Amino acid sequence: MYGKGLRSLSIATVVAVVAAFTLVFFYAPLEAEQGFLQKIFYLHVPLAIIALCGFVLGGLFAIAHLRTRDQRWDLRSYVVIHMSLIFALATLITGSIWAKGSWGHWWVWSEPTLVSFLIVFLLYATYQPLRFSIEDPERQARYASVFAITAGAFVPMNFIAVRLASQYVHPRVLGSTSNLPGPMALTFVVSLVAMALLFATLCKYELTAKSARFKLRALRRRLAGEDAQRRPRRRSAVPEPHSSTTLGARVAGGGAST
Amino acid sequence: MSAFVVAEIPALPLHTAGKYVAAAYIVVFAIVLIYVAIMAIRLSHIERDLGELLAMADEEQPQDSSGAERESAAV
């Protein structure tokens, strides 16, 4: 039952996000060097941190899947990686906007976080093509888990590598999270919490929808199975919203997947 | 003393910086809204499928009229 805590989680998310945005625009002081543009920091960095944690979490769920062979871990791994990919895309876009605002270029190689994210994004973008090019479902889950583990271990390694490579070229441009003055630190923490809750809510949402779809399919198989065994398909005289042939075709095809 | 690194160009004036900040927040908002839209489409598919399944179940065991679907605001 994935939908169980969904309501309280979403309420918590709304509260946190509203609080975060309020703090960002009404409480956090203007930063001396970058001015108003720095406000993007409260969006971009939490997105980045949560996306990275999500990728590593996907690897951890994959380990659980390989250990226990429980398909639910694989489902969780898939959803978390998918959501992290979306968050990573948002990180890249907001980072690019920030770079344009502070450097005048839409992309800067001197910002190691952004560069690392590009590489990680390119890697995880192959996750879904990998999954969908393996037909056998059990093998697909297994291979996806191996990939998730490898890629999850790659993420910190990649960050170290890129950070080493950029260190002596430029000082950090887009700001760091250390030594934040008080009000900024509070705003940042609240934003981080809000982003984490948003991530958790969206993942739970996705898991619930998938679970509903699986149950629907199982129900359909059960009904269609009984139908097929008990009596041959008959055309009812009662007008139906869908014609019998459409219904029959859908039963045979098992429903389209979104 | 600011803990942030000195940018190599002076800070943008508010009306220009405001556009970038707004753009960044709009992008994130749009991504969340697109996700909501996708989930809405899935939900409509689920509702349609459930309706079909209900019809199939009714075919097997025709319900009496009290079992007919009551669509009302009261749940």
Place this chain on the structure above:
Amino acid sequence: MSAQPATENPAAAPAVGYAAAPSVPLRRVVGALLRKELLVELRTLESVPGMSLFALSTFVVFHFALNRNSVEGDLATGVLWVTLLFAALLGVNRLFVADAEEGGIDGFLLAPVDRTAMLLAKELTLLCYLVVLELVAVPAFALLLSVPFAHALPDLLLVLALADLGVAVVGTLVAALAVQTRARDLLGPLLGLPLLVPIVIGAARASSPLLVASHAGTPAARWLAMLALYDLIFGLIAYAVFDFLLED
């Protein structure tokens, strides 16, 4: 691994079922597999000539693309490592194909041996391919693009060795992942390139001071350490997950 004396014929090992401990030491299994791989390669010449030829052609392409007769420093390392990387990916693509298509994997699974042996054998095979590739490509590189590094050769060999280890480990893992998919030729490089970026970073930065005519520097220890760390981490991960790829 098992300390039991090796039997001459693995098939004559006590038939106590798959739950029995492997009766053949890992070393011998890996040796046997490696011999098989190299024999097959020598007879069919599928991978290594193609990889080497590709590297040579790429150097020519670079000459025209960059419009230069000689390269040095950062430009030289860029050309060298990009070429080696893409040539390696060619080899990676073909690594498991013969086994998957002709039942070699199934045959291996039936033998009462530790499955890690296949991982080690394939990694060593890829490593051998890379060494041969570099024996051809690196002199060709020096020749075609007039790169001066004769005096820095030992350092360059060290960097090459560390990088080769990493490419062998990650390449084998990626090859095993990709071979079971429908789009294996596409997914191999797609998976491999991002994963290999740290190697490119480390190797390029390490060898950059070496390919200079004036006075060659030494590779910074930082990059060598990073390459070694990468090799270690991914070696361990490949060891941990490889079994799951072979099941069926």
